[in-house]
Amino acid sequence: MITVLPENEQSAGIPKQVDEDISLALSNAAPGNPTRRYSTFRFHWRPIAEGLNVWLDALDYAHANREPLPGGSVAALLDLLPDSAAASLQKLGTPEQPVSISPYFSRPKSVHLLVAGESSLQGLSSKWRIDSKTRRLYPPGQATAAATEPLHLKSYGALRSAVFVEANTLLRRLPSTNFPANLGSIEYYRGATGDKTGLKVVLLHWGADATIRLDNPKSDVLEMTQFFRDPQQQAVLFHGYGLETEGVRLTLNDSTLSAFISEYANMLDTSGQGRWLRGRFLRYLLQSGSLANGLNIYDAARCAELLQAAAGDDELRHNIARLAQRWDSKLFNDTLEESYERLLTSHPLLTARRIEKLQERFAGMVGVAFRTVLETGLREVKDNALFLRYLRSLIVHGVAVRLHQSFVLLGHGDEKRVGAHAHLPIEHRAKNDDSITVFENGGHGDGTARTFIENVEELVNSWREGFLSRCPNATEDQAVENFLSNPAQHQHWRGRQIRDVGELTTLGAEIGLTTDDTHALSTLARLLNGREWVGNEPFDFFDIQVEVRQVRKDSEALLKRRPQLWELLTSVVQRARTADPTLPTLVRLLRAFETLPEERQEESLSPHARLAEQALRFSGSLCVDGCTACLYNPTGIVADGLEEASLSRQIMSEFSHFIYGN
Numbered sequence: 042m043i044t045v046l047p048e049n050e051q052s053a054g055i056p057k058q059v060d061e062d063i064s065l066a067l068s069n070a071a072p073g074n075p076t077r078r079y080s081t082f083r084f085h086w087r088p089i090a091e092g093l094n095v096w097l098d099a100l101d102y103a104h105a106n107r108e109p110l111p112g113g114s115v116a117a118l119l120d121l122l123p124d125s126a127a128a129s130l131q132k133l134g135t136p137e138q139p140v141s142i143s144p145y146f147s148r149p150k151s152v153h154l155l156v157a158g159e160s161s162l163q164g165l166s167s168k169w170r171i172d173s174k175t176r177r178l179y180p181p182g183q184a185t186a187a188a189t190e191p192l193h194l195k196s197y198g199a200l201r202s203a204v205f206v207e208a209n210t211l212l213r214r215l216p217s218t219n220f221p222a223n224l225g226s227i228e229y230y231r232g233a234t235g236d237k238t239g240l241k242v243v244l245l246h247w248g249a250d251a252t253i254r255l256d257n258p259k260s261d262v263l264e265m266t267q268f269f270r271d272p273q274q275q276a277v278l279f280h281g282y283g284l285e286t287e288g289v290r291l292t293l294n295d296s297t298l299s300a301f302i303s304e305y306a307n308m309l310d311t312s313g314q315g316r317w318l319r320g321r322f323l324r325y326l327l328q329s330g331s332l333a334n335g336l337n338i339y340d341a342a343r344c345a346e347l348l349q350a351a352a353g354d355d356e357l358r359h360n361i362a363r364l365a366q367r368w369d370s371k372l373f374n375d376t377l378e379e380s381y382e383r384l385l386t387s388h389p390l391l392t393a394r395r396i397e398k399l400q401e402r403f404a405g406m407v408g409v410a411f412r413t414v415l416e417t418g419l420r421e422v423k424d425n426a427l428f429l430r431y432l433r434s435l436i437v438h439g440v441a442v443r444l445h446q447s448f449v450l451l452g453h454g455d456e457k458r459v460g461a462h463a464h465l466p467i468e469h470r471a472k473n474d475d476s477i478t479v480f481e482n483g484g485h486g487d488g489t490a491r492t493f494i495e496n497v498e499e500l501v502n503s504w505r506e507g508f509l510s511r512c513p514n515a516t517e518d519q520a521v522e523n524f525l526s527n528p529a530q531h532q533h534w535r536g537r538q539i540r541d542v543g544e545l546t547t548l549g550a551e552i553g554l555t556t557d558d559t560h561a562l563s564t565l566a567r568l569l570n571g572r573e574w575v576g577n578e579p580f581d582f583f584d585i586q587v588e589v590r591q592v593r594k595d596s597e598a599l600l601k602r603r604p605q606l607w608e609l610l611t612s613v614v615q616r617a618r619t620a621d622p623t624l625p626t627l628v629r630l631l632r633a634f635e636t637l638p639e640e641r642q643e644e645s646l647s648p649h650a651r652l653a654e655q656a657l658r659f660s661g662s663l664c665v666d667g668c669t670a671c672l673y674n675p676t677g678i679v680a681d682g683l684e685e686a687s688l689s690r691q692i693m694s695e696f697s698h699f700i701y702g703n
């Protein structure tokens with residue numbers, strides 16, 4: 042536990058103190074992350090200060106404990122960290138002023154939070170001011186330059202973290218279960234009251250990334266990164282806590298995993314899925330490489346998306362190749378701009394102003410650092426040995442997510458109090474460890490692990506029945522695809538005016554839905570009967586979906602891979618703008634949006650944005666290669682923002698078939 046002291050809050054006339062779970066408290070106190078958890082109307086936070094700066098209040102450090110680092114030394118700790126994290130810490134500072142790492146970590150007993158702003162009938166407001174040019178924050182009452190703007194309380198911050206696990210195999214226990222040996226072996230750790238469990242976990246934080254929004258619609262966000270400094274010296278100070286807890290460990294079968302990777306990689310050489318995964322691999326390399334060079338993860342994510350899209354375009358691909366051979370700042374800026382204008386104008390996190398900010402951000406020394414990231418990424422994405430490690434990482438991470446979910450479900454636990462740990466091969470290139478640990482994030486646990494072990498046979502059964510790759514959104518996607526891919530039956534199906542549940546179930550069976558997939562029937566009902574009015578014009582959902590699917594098929598033929606979601610939506614809008622005769626419904630829908638009153642066409646409600654929103658609803662791809670309904674659940678195994686590029690439902694589906702044959 043830890044004591045949280047929110048500024049200006051009182052309880053019974055004395056300063057308010059909240060005893061909080063330490064993992065939750067530190068997460069809420071991430072720099073640049075306003076939270077209303079500790080007040081009914083005030084937001085509290087720890088402000089972010091870019092670069093190497095102190096995180097907590099001086100009083101918090103005065104009462105904190107100093108505890109030994111995992112591994113017993115700085116060198117051992119760096120070896121245990123993910124490669125990108127270790128590299129980022131080693132590159133801090135300059136030759137003239139090097140930055141070291143403190144030989145201990147700080148275990149806070151308290152966290153003082155400052156008032157970030159408040160909520161009232163007039164809306165959200167803050168007295169903190171931000172200078173976007175100097176990238177500096179000013180507290181209330183401090184004199185500022187005229188160019189500063191107020192903080193928007195919808196800003197967001199996330200910690201850079203890592204989990205360290207030490208398992209004493211002498212204390213491990215083996216559950217009585219028929220867990221398939223070709224998948225791996227499972228063991229668990231538990232102890233009697235006060236006894237050793239054999240499972241030690243340390244969770245440490247050394248920095249944070251934040252998206253700082255300005256309270257001005259015409260201003261862009263600031264992406265900022267802070268590394269935590271020891272208040273006593275010019276050194277990085279890790280913050281966190283250690284505990285002895287209960288949990289389970291799954292060690293994947295090396296022979297099975299290697300055999301599958303070899304077979305799957307051979308199949309990828311002649312498929313569009315191979316190009317898709319190479320693109321995701323490039324995105325992962327750019328984002329993790331940016332982390333390794335101390336760059337902001339959110340800036341890196343936007344650049345990676347733009348460059349991934351450019352790498353899949355026949356014309357812009359040549360720009361990427363030229364940048365790999367010889368860095369050219371103008372060509373880099375032109376590539377970002379063209380990639381946005383031609384391929385990603387419908388991306389909700391990208392605007393023309395944001396592209397300009399990225400171009401400014403990646404100028405100077407930041408641009409030099411990103412040049413190294415890009416050159417390395419373009420070289421490594423072609424490295425087949427590294428690509429095999431990436432594929433292996435997709436499986437290890439995917440299985441870890443599914444084990445984490447099963448642990449929570451079958452153990453009847455709280456997902457916020459359950460953590461996971463794994464060494465992904467692409468992030469730990471000097472290690473070959475396919476073990477996954479899922480643990481309770483509390484001393485000696487609360488019974489979740491024990492309940493999970495009691496129900497472990499349900500894990501075996503659910504995984505055998507397809508849980509490793511099952512996704513309700515993917516089932517709906519496949520139902521729609523099966524329906525739309527049979528045009529000879531469209532007139533017959535639509536003419537039946539299916540509204541009765543029994544008739545809908547019969548239709549589901551005709552397109553291949555099983556009795557376990559009945560949740561997809563509502564999607565079919567909407568597809569058959571749905572209609573929307575824009576002004577005085579009706580638009581059938583069926584007609585919109587057919588044309589969006591046609592754009593997707595055309596894009597797949599052009600790209601030789603499936604398009605990213607925002608590539609698809611951008612293509613829909615651009616083809617409708619040019620009055621593509623093969624898309625009469627989408628062209629008519631855009632024109633209908635253009636006839637709406639002017640005052641309703643500002644900001645995100647422009648006709649093009651409205652059409653993109655409709656195309657998103659009818660894209661037919663709720664789960665392209667993973668989504669929040671299946672794999673995109675934070676477990677702490679990778680840094681915030683890296684989940685999408687390090688998970689693939691498609692490869693999990695193939696792996697499940699390889700293991701179980703289902």
